[in-house]
Amino acid sequence: MSALSFERLGKSYGDADVVRDISLTIGEGEFVSLLGPSGCGKTTILRMVAGLVEPSRGRILIGADDVTRLPPNKRGLGLVFQSYALFPHLTVYENVAFGLRRRKVSGAELDTRVKEALAMVRLATFGERYPRQLSGGQQQRVAIARALAPHPRVLLFDEPLSNLDAQLRDEMQIELKRLQRGLGVTTLFVTHDQGEALSLSDRVGVMAKGVMQQFATPEEIYHRPATGFVASFIGKPNRLQGTVADRSGGGGSVSLGGGVSLAAASLDQPQGARVNVVIRQEAIRLHRGGADPGALPGTIALRSFSGARVQYVVRLAEGVELVAETSSHGPDAALAVGTPVSLAIDAEAVFAMPADGAGQ
Amino acid sequence: MSADTDGRPGPGVTLTAFAVIVFLQVPVVVVILAAFSTTSYLTIPPQGLTLAWFGKVLSDPAYLSAIRMSLILACGSTVISLVLGVAAAFALFRKAVPGSEAITSFLMAPLVLPAVVIGVALLQYFSLTGLRGGLFGLLMAHVVITVPYIVRSALASLSGLDLAVEEAARVLGASGFAAFRLVTLPLIAPGLVAGALFAFITSLDNVPVTIFLITGSQTTLPVLIFTSVEMGIDPSVAAVSTLLIVATGIVLLLAERRFGFHRFV
Amino acid sequence: MIATRHGLLLIAPLALVLTGFFLVPVLMLLPTSFGETVPGAGLAPGVWTLENYALIITDDYYREVIWRTLGLGFFVTVACLLLGYPLAYLIARGPERWRVPLILLVIFPMMLNLVVRSFGWIALLANRGLVNNLLIELGLIATPLKLMFNLTGLMIGLTHIYLPFMVLMLVAAIRNVPRDVEAAAATLGSSRAHVFAAVTLPLSAPGILAGSILVFVLTISALVTPRMLGGPTYKVMATLIYDEYMQLLDWPRGSALSFALTLMAVGIIWLSSRLTRRWAGMA
Numbered sequence: 001m002s003a004l005s006f007e008r009l010g011k012s013y014g015d016a017d018v019v020r021d022i023s024l025t026i027g028e029g030e031f032v033s034l035l036g037p038s039g040c041g042k043t044t045i046l047r048m049v050a051g052l053v054e055p056s057r058g059r060i061l062i063g064a065d066d067v068t069r070l071p072p073n074k075r076g077l078g079l080v081f082q083s084y085a086l087f088p089h090l091t092v093y094e095n096v097a098f099g100l101r102r103r104k105v106s107g108a109e110l111d112t113r114v115k116e117a118l119a120m121v122r123l124a125t126f127g128e129r130y131p132r133q134l135s136g137g138q139q140q141r142v143a144i145a146r147a148l149a150p151h152p153r154v155l156l157f158d159e160p161l162s163n164l165d166a167q168l169r170d171e172m173q174i175e176l177k178r179l180q181r182g183l184g185v186t187t188l189f190v191t192h193d194q195g196e197a198l199s200l201s202d203r204v205g206v207m208a209k210g211v212m213q214q215f216a217t218p219e220e221i222y223h224r225p226a227t228g229f230v231a232s233f234i235g236k237p238n239r240l241q242g243t244v245a246d247r248s249g250g251g252g253s254v255s256l257g258g259g260v261s262l263a264a265a266s267l268d269q270p271q272g273a274r275v276n277v278v279i280r281q282e283a284i285r286l287h288r289g290g291a292d293p294g295a296l297p298g299t300i301a302l303r304s305f306s307g308a309r310v311q312y313v314v315r316l317a318e319g320v321e322l323v324a325e326t327s328s329h330g331p332d333a334a335l336a337v338g339t340p341v342s343l344a345i346d347a348e349a350v351f352a353m354p355a356d357g358a359g360q
Numbered sequence: 361m362s363a364d365t366d367g368r369p370g371p372g373v374t375l376t377a378f379a380v381i382v383f384l385q386v387p388v389v390v391v392i393l394a395a396f397s398t399t400s401y402l403t404i405p406p407q408g409l410t411l412a413w414f415g416k417v418l419s420d421p422a423y424l425s426a427i428r429m430s431l432i433l434a435c436g437s438t439v440i441s442l443v444l445g446v447a448a449a450f451a452l453f454r455k456a457v458p459g460s461e462a463i464t465s466f467l468m469a470p471l472v473l474p475a476v477v478i479g480v481a482l483l484q485y486f487s488l489t490g491l492r493g494g495l496f497g498l499l500m501a502h503v504v505i506t507v508p509y510i511v512r513s514a515l516a517s518l519s520g521l522d523l524a525v526e527e528a529a530r531v532l533g534a535s536g537f538a539a540f541r542l543v544t545l546p547l548i549a550p551g552l553v554a555g556a557l558f559a560f561i562t563s564l565d566n567v568p569v570t571i572f573l574i575t576g577s578q579t580t581l582p583v584l585i586f587t588s589v590e591m592g593i594d595p596s597v598a599a600v601s602t603l604l605i606v607a608t609g610i611v612l613l614l615a616e617r618r619f620g621f622h623r624f625v
Numbered sequence: 626m627i628a629t630r631h632g633l634l635l636i637a638p639l640a641l642v643l644t645g646f647f648l649v650p651v652l653m654l655l656p657t658s659f660g661e662t663v664p665g666a667g668l669a670p671g672v673w674t675l676e677n678y679a680l681i682i683t684d685d686y687y688r689e690v691i692w693r694t695l696g697l698g699f700f701v702t703v704a705c706l707l708l709g710y711p712l713a714y715l716i717a718r719g720p721e722r723w724r725v726p727l728i729l730l731v732i733f734p735m736m737l738n739l740v741v742r743s744f745g746w747i748a749l750l751a752n753r754g755l756v757n758n759l760l761i762e763l764g765l766i767a768t769p770l771k772l773m774f775n776l777t778g779l780m781i782g783l784t785h786i787y788l789p790f791m792v793l794m795l796v797a798a799i800r801n802v803p804r805d806v807e808a809a810a811a812t813l814g815s816s817r818a819h820v821f822a823a824v825t826l827p828l829s830a831p832g833i834l835a836g837s838i839l840v841f842v843l844t845i846s847a848l849v850t851p852r853m854l855g856g857p858t859y860k861v862m863a864t865l866i867y868d869e870y871m872q873l874l875d876w877p878r879g880s881a882l883s884f885a886l887t888l889m890a891v892g893i894i895w896l897s898s899r900l901t902r903r904w905a906g907m908a
Contacts, residue, residue, distance in 0.1 A: 391745040472890065485646075
C-alpha cells in the first residue's frame with residue numbers, strides 16, 4: 001500500500017487545464033519532488049493534496065483513505081509554505097504547539113512534543129521568541145518544526161527554500177534530507193530548482209504545462225531523459241535548429257546546417273521536418289586535435305572558467321556552435337581560442353523536438 | 361526662491377498650518393472656559409470661575425438618563441455591528457457569494473445617504489410598524505449608521521493579512537471557524553478596535569437620525585444638548601460638553617498609546 | 626475557500642437588518658412623496674400628485690434654500706481645501722516627530738460630539754459671544770457683528786466641522802506623491818513653487834477630488850450645525866426637511882425634499898466616480 005497516490009488527478013479553471021491526468025504512487029518514507037518551471041501545475045497538485053484546492057477530476061489517497069473530498073484540517077498532513085506563514089501573534093512555542101492543540105494534545109505530552117520538534121530543528125532555546133525576531137532561516141526551521149510536531153502522515157513542501165540566500169539554501173537542503181531520513185516521513189517537495197530536486201529526492205517528477213513528463217530516480221532523469229522537455233530542462237542544454245536528414249528504424253540523423261549532421265537514436269518526426277535539437281553540454285565529450293571517426297571537428301571560439309568545470313564554445317561550422325564542458329583538472333582544461341578539437345556525441349543524447357516549440 | 365528643493369514645508373506653510381490647528385481647537389477651548397464661568401456669557405478673561413455647573417449637571421436626572429440612554433445605544437449598536445459586520449466582511453472579502461462588490465456597496469450605503477433622510481424614513485417606518493419609541497427600533501437605527509465603519513475597517517484589515525497564515529492553520533487541523541478565531545481575528549483586532557471606536561462615537565454623537573425617533577421622556581445626550589441650546593445657552597450645557605470633551609480626549613490618548621490609533625484614520 | 630452557503634449565512638443577518646431598517650424605509654418614502662397632507666388629519670387617502678416635486682422647482686422659497694445649500698457646500702469645500710492643504714502638507718512632509726501629535730490634534734475635534742463643537746461656535750459667534758465681546762472690549766467695533774443666523778456663521782461653523790475630513794484625505798494623497806518625481810523635476814530646473822504647481826498638486830488631485838466630494842456631500846446633508854448656528858429661520862435643506870416633518874407635519878413635502886437632497890448627494894458622488902475613472906486612465 002502506498003503512502004500517497006493520485007489517480008487521474010486533474011484541475012481546470014474554465015477552459016484552462018492546469019493539471020492533466022496525473023497518476024502516481026509514492027511509497028512509505030519516500031522523498032518525491034515535483035520539478036518544473038512556474039505554471040507547470042506542481043504547486044496546484046500540492047495544494048490539492050493539502051485540501052486547499054478542489055480537484056476537477058480524479059482522486060487522492062493517503063494510505064488507503066480517499067481524502068479527495070475531505071477538508072484540509074481532517075487530512076493529517078504537514079505543509080511548509082514558501083513564505084513560512086508563521087503566526088505572527090504567537091510565540092515560536094505556540095506556533096509549534098498549534099497543530100498539537102488542535103488534536104487535543106495537552107499538558108506534559110504537549111510540552112514534550114513541542115520541545116522535541118524544536119530540538120530537531122536546533123531551535124530548542126527559541127521558544128519564547130516571536131517570529132518577527134527571527135531570521136529567515138530560523139523562521140523556516142520553525143515552520144518545519146510546526147509541520148512535524150503533530151506527526152503527519154505526509155509532509156508537503158511548497159518551494160520552501162526559494163526565499164533563502166544561496167549558501168543558507170545549501171545548508172538547509174542537507175538538514176532537510178537528514179531530518180527526512182531520520183524520521184522516515186513520506187515527503188512531497190515542490191521546487192523549480194533542479195539541483196535541489198536531484199540531490200534531495202528518491203524520485204523526481206518533471207512537469208510541464210500540467211503534464212507529467214517523467215517520473216523516475218534522479219539518475220534516470222539525468223542520464224536518460226524521456227522527453228525533449230526533460231532533456232532541455234535538466235542539466236545545461238544546447239539548443240539548435242535543424243532538419244531531419246534521414247530516417248532509419250526508430251532514429252536517423254539530423255542536420256544542423258553547414259554540413260554538420262548528427263546521429264539520433266530516437267526521432268518522431270519524418271524526414272525533412274524542421275526540429276529543435278537539444279544536446280546536453282555534459283553529454284558532449286571534447287578532445288583536443290584530430291577527428292576521431294564519428295566525432296565532429298571544430299575549433300574553440302570561447303573559453304569560460306567556472307571553478308570545477310571549464311566551458312568551451314566550439315564552432316563546428318558557420319553559424320553552428322555547441323557548448324561543451326570538461327573538468328578543470330583534466331588535460332583539456334586550458335585550450336586556447338582557435339585550437340582544433342573534436343566532439344563525440346552519443347546518438348542517445350541527441351533529442352529532436354518539433355520546431356513549433358511544444359514541450360517548453 | 362531658495363534653492364532648497366527637498367519638498368520640506370517652508371515657513372509660510374508651517375505658519376498657516378499651525379494657525380489652522382489653533383482654529384480647530386478654538387471652540388473646544390471656549391466650551392471648557394464657559395463651563396467654569398460664573399456668568400452665562402463669555403468674556404476673556406472670565407469674570408469668575410466656578411464648579412457649580414458640573415454639580416448641577418451630574419445631579420440632574422434628565423442629563424443622567426440621557427447619558428445612560430446614549431451609552432446603552434452606543435455600546436449595544438457597536439457590539440451588534442461588530443458581530444454582524446465582521447462576519448459579513450469576512451465572507452465578502454473571500455468573495456464567498458456572487459456579487460460581493462455590489463453587496464459591499466449596499467452595506468456602505470448608509471454613509472452616502474444624508475443622515476436626515478435616514479431619520480425621516482425611519483420615522484415614517486417606525487410609525488407604521490409600531491416601533492416608534494421602543495429601544496429595539498432605536499438600536500437597529502444606530503446599527504444601520506454604525507455598521508459601515510465596522511465593515512470598512514474589517515475589509516481594510518483583512519486585505520493586509522497573508523492568506524497563507526490562515527491556510528497554515530487549516531492544514532494544522534483547525535476548522536474554518538477555529539482558524540478564524542485563533543488566527544485571523546487576533547491579527548485584525550487592532551483595525552477592528554479602531555473601527556469600533558469610530559462606530560461608538562458615531563452612535564454617541566448622532567442627532568440627525570435619533571432626533572426623529574425618540575419620544576416622550578427618553579432622549580440621548582446630544583439630542584438633549586441640541587434642544588437645550590435651542591432654548592437658550594446655559595453653562596450647564598457647557599459643563600456636560602466639557603465632560604464629553606475630557607472623556608473623548610482620554611479615550612483618544614488611550615487608543616493611541618495602546619495600538620497607534622492614528623494609523624487607522 | 627468558503628462554501629457559498631456558509632458565505633450566505635455570514636452575510637444574511639446584516640443584509641436583512643439593512644434591508645429592513647434602511648432599504649425598505651427609504652423606499653417607502655417614495656409613495657409618501659407623491660401624497661398630500663390634509664391639515665390636522667394627516668395623509669389624504671388615495672391622492673397621487675407631483676405637486677411636492679414641482680414646488681421644489683417653482684417655489685421661490687424652496688429654490689432659495691436649495692441654492693443656499695449648494696452654495697454653502699461649494700464655499701465650505703473651497704475653504705476646507707485652502708485651509709486644509711497647508712496643514713496636510715505639513716503633516717505629510719514635515720518633521721517626523723510632529724506627525725503623530727499633529728494628526729491627533731486633527732482627529733481630536735473630529736471625534737468630539739458635533740453638538741458640542743457647534744455649541745462652541747455659538748459661544749464664539751453670538752452677539753454676546755466671545756468674538757464680539759473681545760472686539761468691543763478692544764474698541765475695534767461699537768456694536769456686535771452679526772456672525773450667526775447667516776451665511777457667515779454657517780460657513781465658519783461648517784468649515785470647522787469638516788476640515789479634519791479634508792485634512793486626512795489630503796494627507797493620504799500627498800503621501801502618495803512619489804518624492805523622486807519631485808526630485809527629478811527639481812534637477813531639471815524647477816523652482817520649489819514650480820515643483821509644487823507642476824508635480825505635487827496635480828499628482829495629489831485624486832485625493833483633492835475625493836476630499837472635496839466628501840466635504841461637499843457632508844455639508845449639503847448637514848442638520849445639526851446649520852440648525853444651531855442658523856437658527857430656526859435661516860434654513861438649509863436638511864433643516865427644512867426637519868421642519869416639514871416636525872413642525873409642519875407635512876410628510877409628503879418632507880419626503881419629496883428628502884429625495885431631492887438624496888439625488889443631489891448620490892448624483893455628485895456618481896459624477897465624481899466617473900471623473901476619477903477617467904483620470905485614472907490618464908494617470
